[in-house]
Amino acid sequence: MSGDELAGQQHSDGFGKVNVLRKVPALKDGDFTLPESPAILAYLSQKYKTPDHWYPLDMKKRAWVDEYLAWQHSAIRPSVLKIFWLKRLVKIRRRKKCTCDEMFSDFILSSHTDRAQQNMWRQIISECKKTQYDREERWRAEDAGRMGLELYLDLLSQPCRTVYIFAKKNNIPFEFKHVELFKGQHYREEFGKVNILKKVPALKDGVFTLAESTAILLYLSRKYNTPDHWYPSDIQKRARVDEYLSWHHTNIRANAPKTLWIKVLIPLFTGQTLPPEKLQEVMDELAISLKQFEEKFLQDKPFILGSEISLADLVAIVELMQPIGVGCDIFEDRPKLSEWRNRVEEAVGKELFQEAHEIILNIKELSNIQIDPQLKAHLAPVLRKIMK
Numbered sequence: 001m002s003g004d005e006l007a008g009q010q011h012s013d014g015f016g017k018v019n020v021l022r023k024v025p026a027l028k029d030g031d032f033t034l035p036e037s038p039a040i041l042a043y044l045s046q047k048y049k050t051p052d053h054w055y056p057l058d059m060k061k062r063a064w065v066d067e068y069l070a071w072q073h074s075a076i077r078p079s080v081l082k083i084f085w086l087k088r089l090v091k092i093r094r095r096k097k098c099t100c101d102e103m104f105s106d107f108i109l110s111s112h113t114d115r116a117q118q119n120m121w122r123q124i125i126s127e128c129k130k131t132q133y134d135r136e137e138r139w140r141a142e143d144a145g146r147m148g149l150e151l152y153l154d155l156l157s158q159p160c161r162t163v164y165i166f167a168k169k170n171n172i173p174f175e176f177k178h179v180e181l182f183k184g185q186h187y188r189e190e191f192g193k194v195n196i197l198k199k200v201p202a203l204k205d206g207v208f209t210l211a212e213s214t215a216i217l218l219y220l221s222r223k224y225n226t227p228d229h230w231y232p233s234d235i236q237k238r239a240r241v242d243e244y245l246s247w248h249h250t251n252i253r254a255n256a257p258k259t260l261w262i263k264v265l266i267p268l269f270t271g272q273t274l275p276p277e278k279l280q281e282v283m284d285e286l287a288i289s290l291k292q293f294e295e296k297f298l299q300d301k302p303f304i305l306g307s308e309i310s311l312a313d314l315v316a317i318v319e320l321m322q323p324i325g326v327g328c329d330i331f332e333d334r335p336k337l338s339e340w341r342n343r344v345e346e347a348v349g350k351e352l353f354q355e356a357h358e359i360i361l362n363i364k365e366l367s368n369i370q371i372d373p374q375l376k377a378h379l380a381p382v383l384r385k386i387m388k
C-alpha cells in the first residue's frame with residue numbers, strides 16, 4: 001500500500017486506521033498494526049525467521065544491533081533529515097523565487113553544523129569498525145563470568161535512571177561506576193575505553209562493552225532472563241515495546257529534557273536566564289507528544305502493554321520526571337497520565353523510584369556547582385541552539 005508522504009496520502013482516512021500518527025512506514029498483519037521502522041524490522045525478522053546475520057541470536061551481537069538502532073535516532077537521523085529537507089527547500093525556493101528568510105532561514109543556517117557533524121560520525125564509525133574485529137576476538141577468549149557486570153551511570157541522566165531502576169528491581173548484581181557529568185568524568189581516557197561516544201549510561205560485562213540505554217536494557221533482560229512482562233516473548237507484544245522505544249527518541253525524549261536545560265542548565269552554564277516564551281514553546285511541543293502518548297500508547301490501559309509494566313513504561317516515566325524536577329508539573333491537569341505515573345511508581349517500588357530520582361528532584365540545589373570547562377565547551381553549540 002502506498003503512503004506517499006509528499007503527496008499527503010498519509011492523511012487519508014484509510015491510512016489513519018493503520019497508523020494514527022500518520023507516518024510511514026507502517027505494517028498491517030491481519031488485525032495487528034505497527035509503525036516505527038526498527039519495531040517493524042524486529043517483528044519481521046522474528047516472525048519470518050530471517051537469516052541470523054540480520055538480527056543475530058548471539059546476545060552480544062544482537063546488543064550491538066540494538067545499540068546502533070538506538071544511537072542513530074539522535075545522531076545520524078536528525079541531520080540526514082535536515083539535509084534532505086534543506087535540499088527540497090532550496091528547490092522550492094528557486095521555484096517560488098522567495099528569499100532565504102521566507103524559506104525557514106533559521107533552518108537553512110543551522111545546516112552549517114552538519115558538515116562538521118558528518119565528519120565526526122565518519123570518524124566514529126571508522127573507529128568502531130576498526131575495534132569491532134578486535135572485540136569479537138576478545139569475546140572468544142573471554143573467560144565467562146571472570147569479571148562482574150559494571151554499569152557506568154550518573155543518576156542525573158534519565159537513560160541512566162532507567163538502567164539503574166531496571167537492574168535494581170530485577171536484583172541484577174552490578175558494580176555502580178559513578179561517572180559525574182558535571183565534573184566531565186565522561187571525557188576521561190579510562191571511560192573512553194568503555195564508551196568511545198563518551199556518554200552515559202554504558203555497560204561493561206567482562207570485556208564486552210555496550211552503550212545506549214535501550215540496548216543495555218534489552219541485553220540485561222536477555223542475559224538475566226527477567227520476568228516476561230518487561231520485554232514479552234510474544235512477538236506482537238514485544239513489537240509494541242519496540243514501537244514505543246523507537247517513537248520515544250524523537251518525541252518525549254526530544255522535548256522533555258529541554259525544560260531542564262532552559263530552567264536550570266542554561267542559567268548554570270551561562271549565567272543567563274531565558275525569556276518565559278522559550279519555556280512556553282517547549283511546553284507546547286511537549287504537550288503534543290504527551291497527547292500522542294495518551295491517545296496512541298496508553299489509551300485506557302493501566303500500562304502501555306496492558307495490565308503489566310514493561311520497559312516502555314519505565315523509559316517513558318524517567319524522561320517525564322525531568323520536567324517535574326524543575327517545577328514544570330506536566331501531570332497536573334492530566335489525570336490519565338498522573339494515574340499511570342502512580343501505577344508505574346507502585347510497580348517499580350516507591351522507595352527505589354524515589355532513590356533513583358533524588359538528584360533530579362533536588363536539581364535546584366546544584367546552583368553553586370563548578371562545571372567542567374571541557375563540558376562547557378562541548379555543550380556550547382547545543383546551548384546556542386536552544387538559546388536562539
Ligand SMILES: N[C@@H](CCC(=O)N[C@@H](CS)C(=O)NCC(=O)O)C(=O)O
Nearest residue numbers: 157158159198199200201212213214
Ligand atoms: N541515546 C542515549 C543517550 C545518552 C546520553 O545522551 N547521555 C547523556 C546524559 S543523559 C550524556 O552522557 N551526555 C554527556 C555529553 O553529551 O557530554 C541513551 O539512551 O543511552
